[in-house]
Amino acid sequence: MRQEIEKTETSQSNGDGVIILRKIIKKFGGKVVLDHVSLAVEKGKTTVIIGPSGCGKTVLLKHLILLLRPTSGEVYFKGSRIDNLRERRLNKVRTHYGFLFQGGALFDSLSVFENIIFPLRQHHRITDFKQVEELVKSKLAMVGLDGYQNYYPANLSGGQRKRVALARAIALNPEVILYDEPTTGLDPIRSDIINELILKLQRELKVTAVVVTHDMTSAYKVADRIIMLHNGKIIADGDADYIRNHPHPTVQHFIKGQVDDDDLAVLRMSGTMSQAQFLPRDFEQ
Amino acid sequence: MIIGTVGVKTVTGVNNMGRFARFSWQSMIASLRSCLSPSTYPLIWTQMNIIGVKSVPVVMITGAFVGMTLAVQAYDQLAGMGLEEHLGVLINISVVKELGPVLAAVMLAGRIGGALTAELGTMNVTEQIDAIRSMGTDPIRYLAAPRVLACLLLTPFLIIYADLMGILGGYFVSVIQLGINSRAYWNFSASGVELWDVSIGVVKGLFFGVAIAVISCYKGFTCKEGAHGVGQACTEAFVASFISILALDFALAVIFKSIYNTFWPLKSLV
Numbered sequence: 145m146r147q148e149i150e151k152t153e154t155s156q157s158n159g160d161g162v163i164i165l166r167k168i169i170k171k172f173g174g175k176v177v178l179d180h181v182s183l184a185v186e187k188g189k190t191t192v193i194i195g196p197s198g199c200g201k202t203v204l205l206k207h208l209i210l211l212l213r214p215t216s217g218e219v220y221f222k223g224s225r226i227d228n229l230r231e232r233r234l235n236k237v238r239t240h241y242g243f244l245f246q247g248g249a250l251f252d253s254l255s256v257f258e259n260i261i262f263p264l265r266q267h268h269r270i271t272d273f274k275q276v277e278e279l280v281k282s283k284l285a286m287v288g289l290d291g292y293q294n295y296y297p298a299n300l301s302g303g304q305r306k307r308v309a310l311a312r313a314i315a316l317n318p319e320v321i322l323y324d325e326p327t328t329g330l331d332p333i334r335s336d337i338i339n340e341l342i343l344k345l346q347r348e349l350k351v352t353a354v355v356v357t358h359d360m361t362s363a364y365k366v367a368d369r370i371i372m373l374h375n376g377k378i379i380a381d382g383d384a385d386y387i388r389n390h391p392h393p394t395v396q397h398f399i400k401g402q403v404d405d406d407d408l409a410v411l412r413m414s415g416t417m418s419q420a421q422f423l424p425r426d427f428e429q
Numbered sequence: 430m431i432i433g434t435v436g437v438k439t440v441t442g443v444n445n446m447g448r449f450a451r452f453s454w455q456s457m458i459a460s461l462r463s464c465l466s467p468s469t470y471p472l473i474w475t476q477m478n479i480i481g482v483k484s485v486p487v488v489m490i491t492g493a494f495v496g497m498t499l500a501v502q503a504y505d506q507l508a509g510m511g512l513e514e515h516l517g518v519l520i521n522i523s524v525v526k527e528l529g530p531v532l533a534a535v536m537l538a539g540r541i542g543g544a545l546t547a548e549l550g551t552m553n554v555t556e557q558i559d560a561i562r563s564m565g566t567d568p569i570r571y572l573a574a575p576r577v578l579a580c581l582l583l584t585p586f587l588i589i590y591a592d593l594m595g596i597l598g599g600y601f602v603s604v605i606q607l608g609i610n611s612r613a614y615w616n617f618s619a620s621g622v623e624l625w626d627v628s629i630g631v632v633k634g635l636f637f638g639v640a641i642a643v644i645s646c647y648k649g650f651t652c653k654e655g656a657h658g659v660g661q662a663c664t665e666a667f668v669a670s671f672i673s674i675l676a677l678d679f680a681l682a683v684i685f686k687s688i689y690n691t692f693w694p695l696k697s698l699v
Contacts, residue, residue, distance in 0.1 A: 211559050233563040243563035249556040263564040266571075271466075316564070 161188040161206050162352050168217035170203055170376075172420050177203050178214070179376040185320070188345055190353040192363045194387075196398060201356040202246070204373065205322050208354060212367060216308055229402040242313030242321040242351075246328060248305040250297040256308050257293040260284070263315045263418045266427060267356065286348075287341060289414035303334035310341060314349065322325055323355040327362045360399050372398065440602055452569070452647045459567065459574040460581075476582070480541050481583030486542055488533045492591030495528045496598030505608050514613040517623030518601050524595035525622060530630045531678050533591035534637035537584060538670035540647045542645040545576055546666040547568055549649025550659040558650065573646040577639060584638030585631045588628040594628060625693060634679060640673040 159183070161184030170178040177200040185191050185208065195201050206212040208225060210219060219227040226237050250259050260280045270276055284290045287307040297305055306326060313321055321341065327335035339362050344364075346353055357363055363370055363384075370387045372380040372395050380387055380395045387399060397404045403411075463469040499520045507513045549572060552558050561568040602611045648666035652658050 206559075209563055212563055229641060231567065238563060238565040243560070245556045245560055247555055249560035251557055251560075252551075263566075266566045267562060312564075345531065362567075376454075 161185045163354075164218075164220040165207060166218040166220070167213045168204075169205065169221070170200070170212065171215045172395055173199070176233075176335045177376050178207070181373075181376070182237070182379060185198065185352060185354055186369065188346075188350055189354050189368040190342065190355060190366050191369045191371060192355045192357060192365050192367035193307065193359060193371050193373055193394075194360070194398065197358065199371055199373045200376045201261075202324055202388035205324055205356045206353060207242060208320075209238055211243075216324060233379075237417055238253055239263075239316055240319045242316070243386045244306065244310050244313050244321065244326055246325045248302075248309035250305055250312070252297045255293065256289075256295050256297075256300075259297070259308060260312050262312065264291050267316065279315075280311075283315055284308075286314070286344070287311045288337075303330050303337065306338060307328070307341065310338075310345075312349075314326075314345065317349070318351065320352045320354070323357075325352065325359075326355065327357060332361075335359065338362075339365045339424055357397075360401070374398075441530060448651070449647055450559055452573075452650065453643050455569050456573045456577050456643055456646065459512045460471045460577045463570065463574040463578060468571075469575065472571070476575045476579035477583055479544075480579045481587065484540055484583075484587055487536055488587045488591045491532050491610035492524070492529055492594035493598035494522055494599075495532055495591070496595035497602045499528070499595075500599045500607065504603070513607070513609055515611060515617050515621075515649075516607075517599070517614040517618035518633045520599035520603065521596055521618045522626055524599065525592045525627045525630045526629075527678070527682075529592040529595050530637065530687045531589045531674060533588050534584065534641065534674045535537040535635070535671060537580075537587065537637075538641045538645075538667055538674060541667050542578065542641050543663045544662045545642065545645035546649045546652070547659055549573075549646060550652030550662045553650060553652050554654050554659060560679045568650070573643075573650070578640040580642035581636035582638075583637060584641070585634035586646045588631055588634040592627070602661050625689060629681070632685075633678065633681050636677050637674050640677060644669045644673060663668055 159234065165181055165183045168178050168181045169176065179211060183204075193201050193204060203310040207219060209384070210229075214227060217227070218225055221237055221240070226234060229237065239398060240395055250256075251262065254262065257280055260283055261276055264270065264276065264279070280293060281290055284292060287310050289304060289307050289311065290302070291305070293306070297308070298306065302313060308321075310326075326338045326342065330338065342353060342355065343366055345351055353366075355363070367384055369381070369383060371392075372387065373377055374394050377393055380390045390396065390399075393404065463473065500516060503516060503519050504513060507519070508514055549558070553574070560566045561571055577628070600611075600614065604611045604614055646661045646664045648669070652662035
C-alpha cells in the first residue's frame with residue numbers, strides 16, 4: 145500500500161510543455177513539501193491539480209510562476225530556464241502569466257478600476273485614458289461585472305471579488321493563467337459561474353490554464369488533464385475518465401470524498417465523544 | 430541540549446540579520462531608482478501626506494511637553510545657584526540636540542511604524558504582496574521605496590516642528606509661569622545654542638526616518654500568518670525601531686562630537 149502511494153507518475157514531464165518542472169524538491173525547514181515533482185503543462189490546455197489539503201498543491205502552483213523558488217530542480221518557461229533568473233528578469237517573464245489567488249488578493253485601498261489597471265500602469269505608459277477605460281470595461285464585461293468600476297473590494301461579495309481578481313489577472317492578456325482554488329468558499333451557483341469563466345477564457349483567449357482545486361465537480365468540468373498530488377508526489381496523471389477509473393485507492397477515496405481506512409482507524413481509536421466532553425460538575429470540585 | 434539551542438538561536442539570528450541587511454540594501458536601491466522615475470512620484474506624495482502631514486500635530490504636542498517639562502524640572506536647580514536666566518540655554522540645547530529629535534522619532538515609530546507594519550503585514554498575509562510579484566512588479570519598489578523616501582524626507586521637517594514647539598513650550602513656562610526675564614532668557618539662549626546644535630538634531634532625523642521605515646517595512650514583509658502574526662510584527666517593529674533610534678542617537682552623538690571638535694574651531698579662521 146505504502147509503496148503504491150509513493151509510486152509516482154511522471155508522464156509527459158519531458159514533453160514540449162509551455163511550463164516544465166523537472167525534479168522539483170521544495171523543503172520548508174526540514175519538511176519536504178514537493179518531492180521530485182516533474183510536470184509539463186501543455187499549451188492551450190487546462191490542467192487541474194487535485195489533492196487533499198496541505199499536500200503541496202498551492203506550493204506547486206507558486207513554483208510555476210516562481211513566487212516560490214525550488215530547493216532543487218529546474219523550471220522552464222517556453223523552453224528557457226527561469227528558476228535561476230534574478231527577480232528583475234523574472235518580473236518580465238511574469239507578465240506572461242495571470243494569477244488568481246485563493247482570496248482574490250485585491251488591493252483593498254484601490255477601487256475595482258484601479259485594481260484592474262494596476263498591471264497596465266506598471267508595464268505601460270498610459271497616455272490615452274479613454275482607451276484604458278474601454279479596456280477595463282471590456283475586462284469587467286468578460287467576467288460579468290461591467291459597472292462595478294468605482295466599487296471597492298470591501299463592498300463586493302466573495303464571488304464578485306474573485307471575478308474582479310480574474311479580470312485583473314487577464315489585464316495584460318497573459319498566455320498562462322494560474323488559478324489557486326478558484327471555487328473555494330463559494331456556493332455551488334457561484335462556483336459554477338467561475339467554472340464557466342475558466343472555460344470561456346480558455347475558449348476565447350486560448351490561454352493555457354492550471355487550476356488547483358479540491359472541488360471535483362469543478363475539476364471534471366474544466367479539466368483537459370487532471371493531476372493528483374499526494375504527500376508531495378504526483379500519483380495520478382491523465383484525463384477525467386482516466387482519473388475516474390484510476391486503480392490507486394488514495395485517488396478513489398479522494399475523488400469520491402471518502403475517508404480512507406487508515407484515517408478511519410485513527411478516528412475510532414482516539415476515544416469516544418462522551419469521554420471528550422467536560423461536564424460542569426468536573427470543575428465544581 | 431543547551432549548546433544545541435544556543436546554536437540554533439545563533440544561526441537563526443544571523444540568518445535574520447542577513448535577510449534584514451539584504452532587504453535594507455534592496456530598499457535603498459529601489460528608493461534611488463524611484464527618485465529618478467517620475468512615475469513613482471505620486472506614490473511618494475501619497476505616503477508623504479500619510480506619514481508627514483498627519484504626524485505634525487502629534488509631533489508638535491510631544492515637542493511642547495518636552496520643553497515645558499524641562500523648564501519645570503531644571504528651574505529649581507538653576508534658581509538655587511542664581512542662574513535661572515540661563516534656563517533658556519539648558520532647555521533649548523536639550524530640545525534641539527537630543528530630546529526633540531529622539532522623542533519626535535519615537536512618536537513617529539509608534540504612529541507610523543506600527544501602521545506601516547500592520548498595513549504591509551496584512552497585505553502579506555492576504556497574498557497582496559504575492560499578487561504584486563505575480564504581476565511582474567517589484568513589491569519593494571512599489572511598497573517599501575515610497576515609504577522609505579517619505580520618512581527620509583519628512584522626519585527632519587517633523588523634528589523642526591518638535592524643536593519649535595519645544596522652544597515655545599520652554600519659553601511659556603520659564604517666562605510666563607516662572608517669571609524669568611524674557612530678554613535675558615533669549616540672550617542666553619542665543620549665545621549658547623549654535624547653528625551646529627540645531628543642524629545635528631535635524632540631520633539625525635534623516636537616519637531615524639530611514640531606520641523607522643526600513644524596520645517597519647521589513648517586519649511587514651516578513652510577517653507571519655494570522656492576527657497574532659500581524660500583532661507580533663507590529664510590536665517587534667516598534668521595539669526594534671525604538672532601540673535603533675537610541676543606538677543611532679548614541680553613535681551619531683559620538684560621530685558629530687568628533688566632527689565638531691575637529692572642524693568647528695576652524696570656522697573662525699574662515
